[in-house]
Amino acid sequence: MTNESVFTLEATPIKFGAGASNEIGWELARLGAKRVMMISDRGVIEAGIAERMHALVEREGIECELFGRARVEPTLESFQEAADFALDGDFDGFVGVGGGTSLDTAKVAALIATHPAAILDYVNAPVGEGRKPPGPLKPLVAVPTTAGTGSEATTVAILDVPEERVKTGISHRYLRPHQGIVDPELTRSLPAAVTASAGLDVVCHAVESFLSRPYDARPAPESPDDRPPYQGANPVSDIWAAKALEYGGRYLRRAVADSDDVEARGAMMLAATLAGIGFGSAGVHIPHACAYPIAALKHEYTPAGYEADHPFVPHGQSVIVTSPAAFRFTYPADPDKHRRAAELLAGRELPNADEGTLPAVLLDLMRDVGAPSGIRALGYGEQDIEPLVEGALKQRRLLVIAPREAGPNELAGILRESMENW
Numbered sequence: 001m002t003n004e005s006v007f008t009l010e011a012t013p014i015k016f017g018a019g020a021s022n023e024i025g026w027e028l029a030r031l032g033a034k035r036v037m038m039i040s041d042r043g044v045i046e047a048g049i050a051e052r053m054h055a056l057v058e059r060e061g062i063e064c065e066l067f068g069r070a071r072v073e074p075t076l077e078s079f080q081e082a083a084d085f086a087l088d089g090d091f092d093g094f095v096g097v098g099g100g101t102s103l104d105t106a107k108v109a110a111l112i113a114t115h116p117a118a119i120l121d122y123v124n125a126p127v128g129e130g131r132k133p134p135g136p137l138k139p140l141v142a143v144p145t146t147a148g149t150g151s152e153a154t155t156v157a158i159l160d161v162p163e164e165r166v167k168t169g170i171s172h173r174y175l176r177p178h179q180g181i182v183d184p185e186l187t188r189s190l191p192a193a194v195t196a197s198a199g200l201d202v203v204c205h206a207v208e209s210f211l212s213r214p215y216d217a218r219p220a221p222e223s224p225d226d227r228p229p230y231q232g233a234n235p236v237s238d239i240w241a242a243k244a245l246e247y248g249g250r251y252l253r254r255a256v257a258d259s260d261d262v263e264a265r266g267a268m269m270l271a272a273t274l275a276g277i278g279f280g281s282a283g284v285h286i287p288h289a290c291a292y293p294i295a296a297l298k299h300e301y302t303p304a305g306y307e308a309d310h311p312f313v314p315h316g317q318s319v320i321v322t323s324p325a326a327f328r329f330t331y332p333a334d335p336d337k338h339r340r341a342a343e344l345l346a347g348r349e350l351p352n353a354d355e356g357t358l359p360a361v362l363l364d365l366m367r368d369v370g371a372p373s374g375i376r377a378l379g380y381g382e383q384d385i386e387p388l389v390e391g392a393l394k395q396r397r398l399l400v401i402a403p404r405e406a407g408p409n410e411l412a413g414i415l416r417e418s419m420e421n422w
């Protein structure tokens with residue numbers, strides 16, 4: 001079997017800057033939309049952002065209907081509700097305004113409206129059928145209002161499947177939005193806890209993709225169609241991930257400490273997009289694979305500083321808690337690259353770096369922005385290790401690009417070490 005020798009470079013066209021969202025109507029008109037569905041969520045609507053975006057779209061002579069029920073932690077039902085709305089509305093364009101959940105819901109609405117089918121047909125196997133969308137989607141514009149998921153730049157939509165206690169998703173290049181509009185002004189209303197969790201997610205995206213298994217270390221696909229969306233680290237994804245690491249280290253503490261620090265919040269928003277482009281190409285692995293069962297297995301944790309109508313583990317918290325142990329484990333795969341990741345995040349040279357250096361830099365950042373100390377704080381104990389490992393193992397798509405093979409024993413070790421990080 002020969003190894004892969006090709007990587008692809010695709011990125012969402014991004015419009016970035018204070019006031020960029022004022023151009024939302026212009027962008028939709030440019031893409032030829034005449035009647036659009038705007039997908040948003042309660043918090044964004046209460047902050048008055050959706051209403052303002054709605055007016056800007058209609059000012060361009062485009063009809064706009066608001067669907068305001070995107071759910072934090074989307075489920076099949078919440079995706080279906082949006083998809084039904086999309087099918088009934090005869091829309092020729094879609095716009096997501098909000099956090100990752102609104103943007104992911106918009107991707108699914110656009111997919112089902114363009115290529116009608118059961119949502120599960122498109123969901124990754126083994127939970128769904130893993131069918132590929134037959135062609136490009138109707139125009140989709142993504143307007144993030146949190147600096148985290150980078151969903152505007154990626155090809156995935158994540159959903160929670162409570163019956164199977166697992167998170168999975170739909171991933172295909174056609175889900176990549178046609179345009180992202182990233183406006184730092186929109187994050188101003190975010191509570192500090194949300195900024196912290198979203199920022200830790202950005203840092204994880206960047207570290208994981210930077211340290212993912214190189215694209216040329218996996219077997220070549222039989223057909224270009226089989227090349228995975230998550231290709232592994234490559235020279236181009238490294239550029240984006242490295243810049244996102246540098247920004248995360250330099251600006252996240254400031255963005256959390258002061259919501260009026262527009263420079264820091266803007267930089268974190270840019271970092272989210274940079275990291276999104278990086279991991280949209282290279283992928284994420286162990287911390288994200290562990291995060292899915294951590295978020296999906298129990299629904300008992302109520303995070304401080306969030307306005308949610310149901311208990312949940314914020315995504316950024318669920319990924320960051322295992323990152324110190326995960327990168328201690330992956331260190332032998334490429335010590336030099338682990339040192340570089342630590343240096344980028346710390347903003348200084350660390351010539352004597354060893355396996356504990358990157359974990360220590362991550363722990364400093366976690367403590368400084370008020371992250372939970374580990375998975376015990378999220379409601380888990382020793383007896384949960386086994387089901388958590390089982391859940392993580394279902395994320396094969398992610399684990400295959402881990403720089404070191406992580407099987408049941410390795411994952412159990414990482415989770416055990418992550419019970420309490422301090």
Ligand SMILES: [Fe+2]
Pocket residue numbers: 149201205288315319
């Ligand atoms: Fe993430």
